[in-house]
Amino acid sequence: MAADRVDRRKGAIYGDEILEISALPTIRRRHYGRVVGVALIVVAVAFIAKAFSEGQIEWKVVGQFFTAPAILFGLLNTIWMTLCAMTLGIVLGVIFAIMYMSPNPVISRCAIAYIWFFRGTPLLLQLLLWFNLALVFPTISIPGLFEARMVDVMTPFVATLLGLGLNQGAYTAEVVRGGILSVDTGQVEASKSIGMTPLATLFHIVLPQAMRVIVPPVGNEVISMVKLTSIASVIGYSEVLRNSQDVYYANGRVIELLIVTACWYLAVVTVLQIGQHFLERYFSKGYSRRNGVPAPAASA
Amino acid sequence: MNEMVRAAGVNKVFGTFAALKDVSLAVSRGEVTCIIGPSGSGKSTFLRCVNQLERPDSGAIVIDGELIGYRRAQQHLLELADKEIARQRLMTGMVFQRFNLFAHLTALQNVMLGPIKVQGRPRREVEKEAVTLLERVGLADKRFNYPSELSGGQQQRVAIARALAIQPKLLLFDEPTSALDPELVGEVLNVMRDLARSGMTMIVVTHELAFAREVADHVVFMDQGAIVERGAPGAILVDPQHPRTQNFIKAVLK
Numbered sequence: 001m002a003a004d005r006v007d008r009r010k011g012a013i014y015g016d017e018i019l020e021i022s023a024l025p026t027i028r029r030r031h032y033g034r035v036v037g038v039a040l041i042v043v044a045v046a047f048i049a050k051a052f053s054e055g056q057i058e059w060k061v062v063g064q065f066f067t068a069p070a071i072l073f074g075l076l077n078t079i080w081m082t083l084c085a086m087t088l089g090i091v092l093g094v095i096f097a098i099m100y101m102s103p104n105p106v107i108s109r110c111a112i113a114y115i116w117f118f119r120g121t122p123l124l125l126q127l128l129l130w131f132n133l134a135l136v137f138p139t140i141s142i143p144g145l146f147e148a149r150m151v152d153v154m155t156p157f158v159a160t161l162l163g164l165g166l167n168q169g170a171y172t173a174e175v176v177r178g179g180i181l182s183v184d185t186g187q188v189e190a191s192k193s194i195g196m197t198p199l200a201t202l203f204h205i206v207l208p209q210a211m212r213v214i215v216p217p218v219g220n221e222v223i224s225m226v227k228l229t230s231i232a233s234v235i236g237y238s239e240v241l242r243n244s245q246d247v248y249y250a251n252g253r254v255i256e257l258l259i260v261t262a263c264w265y266l267a268v269v270t271v272l273q274i275g276q277h278f279l280e281r282y283f284s285k286g287y288s289r290r291n292g293v294p295a296p297a298a299s300a
Numbered sequence: 301m302n303e304m305v306r307a308a309g310v311n312k313v314f315g316t317f318a319a320l321k322d323v324s325l326a327v328s329r330g331e332v333t334c335i336i337g338p339s340g341s342g343k344s345t346f347l348r349c350v351n352q353l354e355r356p357d358s359g360a361i362v363i364d365g366e367l368i369g370y371r372r373a374q375q376h377l378l379e380l381a382d383k384e385i386a387r388q389r390l391m392t393g394m395v396f397q398r399f400n401l402f403a404h405l406t407a408l409q410n411v412m413l414g415p416i417k418v419q420g421r422p423r424r425e426v427e428k429e430a431v432t433l434l435e436r437v438g439l440a441d442k443r444f445n446y447p448s449e450l451s452g453g454q455q456q457r458v459a460i461a462r463a464l465a466i467q468p469k470l471l472l473f474d475e476p477t478s479a480l481d482p483e484l485v486g487e488v489l490n491v492m493r494d495l496a497r498s499g500m501t502m503i504v505v506t507h508e509l510a511f512a513r514e515v516a517d518h519v520v521f522m523d524q525g526a527i528v529e530r531g532a533p534g535a536i537l538v539d540p541q542h543p544r545t546q547n548f549i550k551a552v553l554k
Contacts, residue, residue, distance in 0.1 A: 184400075184403075186396060186398055186399075186400035187400060187402060187403070189353050189394075189396065189400060190394075190396060190400035190401070190402065190459075190462075191402070192351075192352075192353060192386070192389060193351055193353070193389060193392070193393070193394035193396075193463070194389070194390075194393075194413065194414035194418060194462065194463075194465075194466050195386050195387065195389045195390040195414060195418040195419070195466060196386060196414075196417065196418055197382050197383055197386045198382050199382075200386075200417060200418070204413065204417055205402055208404050209402075209403060209404050212404075283404075285404060285446065286403050286404045286405065286406075286446035286447065286448060287403065287404075287446075287448060
């Protein structure tokens with residue numbers, strides 16, 4: 001009876017017809033939309049390439065200044081500042097994340113206030129505040145130990161480091177807190193059960209597992225830090241953009257030098273991206289199947 | 301003293317919910333005590349009080365003659381520092397319902413972590429011992445696997461090896477087979493049976509009544525935060541006196 005009903009439907013396949021069908025060759029569908037898309041991209045790229053080759057850019061000058069001492073020195077300062085500010089940011093981030101989660105309301109609110117202030121005001125403004133701190137406190141001293149004029153202490157390097165580092169710390173604190181929250185409470189209980197103190201638990205169990213969640217956003221922030229250092233040019237820190245500006249004020253090759261600088265930023269970021277990839281792989285151990293080998297099945 | 305654990309008048313309140321009401325219990329050295337009862341009856345909470353994952357609101361717990369969580373100063377009890385509490389936890393090994401193996405460490409590293417980082421023992425000696433412990437639970441060949449690569453039963457056996465590695469005076473099991481697929485329960489119970497035979501003092505919160513009947517020296521039935529009935533497994537499990545115990549056992553066996 002069921003067969004009767006199937007027979008009556010138009011184009012219904014029944015019986016051994018399927019055997020015949022299964023032997024037929026298949027023809028892949030053409031994606032004309034994609035073909036048109038590719039053609040458009042090729043044309044656009046060709047236009048851009050043509051424009052640049054005819055534009056008023058002297059590529060020879062780009063090559064010339066690519067390894068100029070002023071540029072390389074600036075690049076070194078950029079990398080050094082990224083390293084210092086990021087280190088300060090991560091250390092502060094971990095400390096304030098832990099303070100945030102403290103059961104003591106004074107400690108946790110102190111962390112909340114820090115994050116509120118440094119996340120809530122523009123970075124450029126913070127840099128200017130640090131750089132002009134001498135207007136508020138002309139001298140800095142620890143009684144009996146050390147005394148100095150603020151203008152001598154608050155060099156462009158120190159002001160930039162404090163500005164970028166403290167700002168970064170506020171963002172990293174939230175990232176670290178998220179990472180810590182992602183670790184299952186059972187891990188903490190198990191750690192306590194084998195006699196670990198709260199501090200040992202944090203360093204041996206919680207943070208290593210939190211790293212899996214922390215590394216991708218922090219890697220992202222390292223990359224944005226490389227580029228953020230460029231705003232230190234306004235307070236006279238000689239990083240790569242500032243130095244290339246100094247050069248083009250002198251020789252007028254504005255675009256050529258900006259291209260040189262852009263290439264160096266891209267080079268640094270590319271290296272960092274590769275580093276992040278390996279770091280992520282390291283901290284995901286125990287969570288993904290290793291070397292693409294499937295996890296062994298349960299055995300008796 | 302032949303008494304390994306002694307709890308006296310332990311109370312614990314979560315908000316307005318009384319999780320433990322005046323619980324008193326003694327466990328002798330080398331004995332196995334099984335705690336049974338419906339969920340929410342306070343079994344796990346009591347176990348967690350013994351190794352100080354929870355702090356009782358009142359009452360006292362003594363393990364092998366040592367007061368837990370406090371130091372007596374004449375007519376007061378002074379709360380111990382984190383470090384002291386951590387040291388006291390080395391007296392107990394805990395096996396959790398959800399295994400709680402450290403996800404970023406291999407089976408072997410899980411077992412070795414306590415002895416090395418907490419007890420500060422030499423790595424070479426600890427490693428040898430850890431492999432022996434993993435052999436004892438039948439998993440020496442899985443020592444380089446991460447927990448995510450092991451079945452539930454295997455993870456729980458590694459967790460037992462980890463609990464044994466700190467050389468505790470007693471083992472606490474918090475529903476060790478409740479999170480396992482039925483066909484994996486047996487392998488874990490076998491390891492626990494061997495441990496009981498070897499003379500380990502154990503407190504086991506469980507729903508495995510057959511296991512309790514076979515292995516336990518004492519069975520305690522808890523309901524609504526209080527101990528309702530206690531005695532030999534033959535008495536409690538076969539011929540319970542209290543109607544609540546009777547109902548529970550009837551319901552579980554159904």
